[in-house]
Amino acid sequence: MLQLIDRDRLPGQPAITPAGLSHALRAGEGLESAGCDVLVSADDAVLGAVSYAVPKSDSVGxxxxxxxxxxxxxxxxxxxDHTLTELGRRTVHAYAVPTAMAPAGLPMRNRPGTRRALEACGFSGTDRWRYLHHSLDTLSPRVYAVADLIEHAGGGWQLFLRERGGIRIGEACISAPIGGAAVLEWVTLAPERRRLGHILLEQCLTKLADRGIDHVTTCLHAPDFDNPHYEAALHLHEAAGFTVADQLHTYVRCP
Structure with missing residues (x-):
């Protein structure tokens, strides 16, 4: 099973370990685990696996x-089909919840077989996020620092961008790294300082590289009428060295 999961990894995602798989099998907040079932061949070779759950409200799967x-x-x-049978006659959401293995959303480019299977079973997809990746071995760091990095007790960092007078004008949050890979959770700047976003990102990546991080990933909300800042955010990340590795879609099927 670990080999199957590893084949589906996106750039910058750490390899799954037995401990990571065990964590992914646990029910998330508000969920009651319904099961993880494995598909095997006649000679007991693992062909696939699926994990599903039912919220405590028992209204959807x-x-x-x-x-x-x-x-x-x-x-x-x-x-x-097996999952739908097990969950019964209820609305089912697919890839709508982040797990220990990956963010929410099915990668469209990397998972064409699963995408077609969901659609053949009556699921409808919604474009949610762009998955971006940065390999820090291509980094050209600044020679001076204008940001403070604070490490959290449980792992991960908070980075604060400051002006020369010491006033904080921007902030970024980075997850605890796993296997040399970290996730840039979010970036925010004071409205009047948004033009300095490239400096905040550069400082963030430089400090992560200094701490042995090899890969950084992040997710941007997909472009739509409710997200007028998508193009600016994408340009900012691409200018800092990120590339769009895939599109992430969530799915839903009504009974």
């Missing part, structure tokens, strides 16, 4: 994650 050979759509379809 959730397909948390599914992994199989992507070039075998029939395998993904068997796992989706």
């Amino acid at each position: 959730v397909l948390l994650w599914l992994h199989c050979l992507e070039d075998e759509q029939s395998l993904a379809q068997m796992l989706v």
Whole structure:
């Protein structure tokens, strides 16, 4: 199973470990775990696996994650059909909840077999996020620092951008790293200082590289009428060295 999951990793995502898989099998906040079922061949080879859950309200079902050979759509379809049978007659959301293995959303480019299987089973997708990746070995750091990095007790960092007088004008939050990879959770700047966003990102990446981080990923909300700042945010991240690795869609199926 670990090999199947590893094949589906996006750039910058750490390899899944037995401990990480165990954590991913636990029910998330507000969820009661319904199960993780494995599809095996006649000779007991693992062909795929799916994890699903039911919220404590028992009103909907959730397909948390599914992994199989992507070039075998029939395998993904068997796992989706099985999940729908187990969850019963209720609305089912797929890839709508982040797990210990990945952010919410099914990668469109990387998971075509699973995408087609969901659609064949009646699921409708919604474009939610852009998954961005930065390999820090391409970094050209600034020679001076204008930001303070504060480490959290449980891991991860908060970075504060300051003016020469010491006034903080920007902030970034970075997750605790796993296997040399970290997630840039969010970036914010004072409205009148948004033109300095590139400096905040550069400082953030430089300080992470100094601490042995090899890869940084982040997710931007997909462009839509409610998100007029998407193009500016994308340009800011691309100028700092991020590239769009995939599009993440969530799915829903009504009974």
